[in-house]
Amino acid sequence: MHDILVEYVEESYDRSTKILEFNHPHDLREKLHLELPDKAENLDQILNDCRNTLKYCVHTGHPRFFNQISQGLDIVSMAGEWLTATANTNMFTYEIAPVFVLMERATLKKMREIVGYKDGDGIFAPGGAVCNLYAVLAARHKFFPACKRRGMFGVPNLVMFTSEQSHFSIKRAASILGIGTDNLILVETDARGKMSADDLENKVQQAIGRGEKPFFVNATAGTTVVGAYDPINKIADICSKYNLWMHVDAAWGGGALLSRKHRHKVDGVSRADSVTWNPHKMMGITLQCAAVLFKEDGLLEDCNSMRAPYLFQQDKHYDVSFDTGDKTIQCGRHVDVFKLWLTWRSKGTRGYEAQINKLFDLAQYLVDRIKAKEGFELVYDKPELTNVCFWYYPPSLREMENCQEKQLKLHKVAPEIKAMMMNKGTVMVGYQPLGSKVNFFRMIVNNTASTKADIDFMLDEIERLGKPLTWDA
């Protein structure tokens, strides 16, 4: 098994191998043997199952995999996760996870210090969406503690605010918590994708005027598509003025916290009541590893505790304040901290800084290349993070005047090239539309194995594949 896995890792780093062996779902289903049989398969077959599984996996660690925010394969983090799987325990009590509970405390404390919190609390959760849910939940509890027992019945009509380019998990949190997606008010963004603080204040005032109860504002530090940083200090001023909970969703852009060069982008983050920060994004930790941090200590437990006597006995022989399980919305909880802790030690905070700076530099290289290259156009001129959004115009489109027909054709370019890329398995980049903007490539530079040559390869490949595209039919 060890050999099979090591071979896969070596393959992943090898530029001459394909990123994936694409098959349509129904075809792939026929190639795999997914049946769960009545009788046991023998060891040879089990090892074959593993080989076969890996054969059709997308090599997310390949230096030319740019498709998702999480990319690259950090070997130390991977090894850390192997250890976690072998130790196979559960985060709910110190009793059965003594080392990991202490490690989580130490790591969260370090993360809070970096954010600029003096004290506070936090927890690792299964992904940034759940972290954001925690934040809204804690905010609701802060303002309406009776809701825990009595529910939303009798609570005034709550409203929340987030930018129109923020992550959909804020909207989903509104749905889950019984606030409702209509009560999430979308704030306008400027030409760079940043929240307009003026529009926020207007909308807060309007809501108050309608008799609604604003209580929560999400500021995004690194939007998913464009990589924009909302103006945290201006938003914090408004939150102070109107007594609103301020959350910073730095799931993606939190990496800048570790860089003295880029940290100014999150200036004011320590004024937030809560911060989401996913090490499985810019810190390159294997999936999954996400944390939510709180300025106020005790709130998380107060909000979520249920005091189950079978798990959180108060008459144990050790200091039970180390049993963190009652803070969570889960019961059992996977050990997500070890791989981060180990990787962090292997790089050091300064090593992380260098790695993150390098990614920013590589993104700048891509921006410069796009500006210099015929047929390419940036969607946003000056990216603040390592998202680089751009259009590619095949020669057949370049001469056309800008009109709806041209836009409709351009809209089809990225999906067509993407399909060809996947079939060839040479490179993977995402695409999408945004508001009135038709489909563009959303390139994420977050793979420490990638070099300038890989960036060039990607651009050239788009050109190679896209050049012949015409719509003569």
Added chain:
Amino acid sequence: MHDILVEYVEESYDRSTKILEFNHPHDLREKLHLELPDKAENLDQILNDCRNTLKYCVHTGHPRFFNQISQGLDIVSMAGEWLTATANTNMFTYEIAPVFVLMERATLKKMREIVGYKDGDGIFAPGGAVCNLYAVLAARHKFFPACKRRGMFGVPNLVMFTSEQSHFSIKRAASILGIGTDNLILVETDARGKMSADDLENKVQQAIGRGEKPFFVNATAGTTVVGAYDPINKIADICSKYNLWMHVDAAWGGGALLSRKHRHKVDGVSRADSVTWNPHKMMGITLQCAAVLFKEDGLLEDCNSMRAPYLFQQDKHYDVSFDTGDKTIQCGRHVDVFKLWLTWRSKGTRGYEAQINKLFDLAQYLVDRIKAKEGFELVYDKPELTNVCFWYYPPSLREMENCQEKQLKLHKVAPEIKAMMMNKGTVMVGYQPLGSKVNFFRMIVNNTASTKADIDFMLDEIERLGKPLTWDA
């Protein structure tokens, strides 16, 4: 790294090694080097960190670890998790997790067939608590679809029902969703810990009489402490009569679904609208692996979808109905299915049945031994699952007449013995009080490495440690 991990596994299975090296939190913190340094540590130090971490881990795979419902270390599942960590991808789209998405579909389909659903839907979620949250969320959406957009404002006063011995995650779901824990009505249990269907119907009628809106009933198949199975068919009759969503929390007791001998305990489960079933419990899968199954197809997506255009593009070149990410309350989602799929293939459904039957037999052996042994008393006479709850009376207590003083002393026995066990590292068993019953040992038989000799060792160890206990001071 591979060698370090293999050594740990061998140690875990070795009865002559201690289960843990107990240290109080502050002492352990001094023995570990938890700092996250500015400068990188070298490879030797990183490997030392791994050894040191494992040194103080609780060996949850040790044949005498009976402390938690999840216990034992299945090697195939562990290897499956190593592969998952190496493949390092995310379940949200077929695009980047083609094999795992198909595998999840095939495995959930098999699980639904075993439950007895003809069709339906499901998802793997980070633990049973989140599975139960999904169920309540889907139920609310089924009855009040407008809640997704407009929130709980205007929804009538919802109430839910669960037994007083059910898992606390039902209560927590009521809190999170804005229903409120006061609106979770606890139904009485009988002498064996099973929900009283009569009391349920009475309480439903009373709630209706008060003008409240009952909508959800949770029946537990295998309670956490006692291992009781609620009477599913009787509860289903009541749910039909009053048009209530019926959920079965078979997180723990779902293992019986795989055993023709024990399956009768969950008779009627296919009548439920949703079922939680955690393979990381009775199926011995490493943490974490939990599924929630739904009878109705489409509801999950309808309830949770947010249609993020950056992730779920509808103009991709493959059948996007395979992109399952918009069903979940997460965004990124860890691959939990592979280890289960691989382990299942390595045992076969019949092999699983044999394994589960063996655990039930071993629990019966423990029951018989307790009945035969002086100084031990069962809390519940005939366990239905492999939870065995019992008191140990040190000789100094045996002669005393039953009175409050005796109960208070008995209450201290289990914690004292537990503390000694942990300090010695010989065996680990949980304890707790329940209602008016003072602290008892809650032994869980769910470790496939355990034998009758380990059961005997555990009882003898309790006796050895507990015999000298007196309260003369």
